[in-house]
Amino acid sequence: MTILHSEGIFTHEICWCSCPGSDATDWHLHLLRERLLPASITKPRTAFTCDVLNHFLINALECKTSAMSFYQKLKRELMRVSHQWRDLKHRKWFGFGHDSEKDPRQGRLALFCPACPQPGINLPPDWRTQYSSDTVMRQYVVDGNFTAQHMKMNKPELDVSLSDGKGYMVSEAPYQAHLQQSTCSSHRAVNAANINKSNLWSTGISAIACARHGCFIPHSVVDLQKGER
Structure with missing residues (x-):
């Protein structure tokens, strides 16, 4: 050996x-x-x-x-x-290495922002009466990167995902099904710039993050298809 x-x-x-x-x-x-x-x-x-x-x-x-x-x-x-x-x-x-019967759900292999309010983790049991809604309200921002391009694979069937949708990236199959039904037509300038790049599987990446601390949200990062579609 x-x-x-x-x-x-x-x-x-x-x-x-x-x-x-x-x-x-x-x-x-x-x-x-x-x-x-x-x-x-x-x-x-x-x-x-x-x-x-x-x-x-x-x-x-x-x-x-x-x-x-x-x-x-x-x-x-x-x-x-x-x-x-x-x-x-x-x-x-993340606690799934010793129980083969326990399968992580969506986003369970990624860390949520540790500083954001989370009931049962960093908030007292009476947080609803102790704090105002503005104090414990979560705030998110969305941003994208249009230069993080990914080329198509010659044999995509060989690309086996080990944790599809269980980290920060969304599940591939539901996301592709959503894109097929999407009717968004905004950001036409960016879409037109990438429409002829047929050799690219994705033309960028977009993510949702905590507005206060900048931490990515589990199961919220997506590949951009033809701009921001």
Whole structure:
């Protein structure tokens, strides 16, 4: 088996458990118990240590190091497994990592503004009588970025979402269905500027944020299609 560590690539001979009742479909679980994330679930032949995944994450966030620069030979497997690693950590942070039967609802893998009024979290039980409505009223703003373009994929069926609609982005299928029914015709100048860009899947991004503190609202960020439509 090929094991990728922060200090290099190592090849080791692995002796899988052959005890009565053991199953080859559980090989990936054996690796996870040893803090090795397999590149595939069925009969894995490559695994990544937690150290190399954390090292890649820190380099990507702090040093803006691309996966190719970090390790060109491992570009494809590293990107795929790092996405799975981040999704596993997100589910663990939000309390969904230890219960496989509990599925996060929309926006449950994202943090709401901690400073905004939230009954049961940062407001007393008698908040309705203790504060005026203006004090606890939430205020939101909407803004968009028309330069954050995303090109179409050659094989979109291979782009599997791990947390569709469970973070800050909205669920893809309901959003696309809403766009098909939308009759909005405003912002024609921006729409006309992007209408010929047929190679783009999205022409920008728009988000709802807390007006007081600037925090994004979970399940409120959308891709713009042909301007602000």
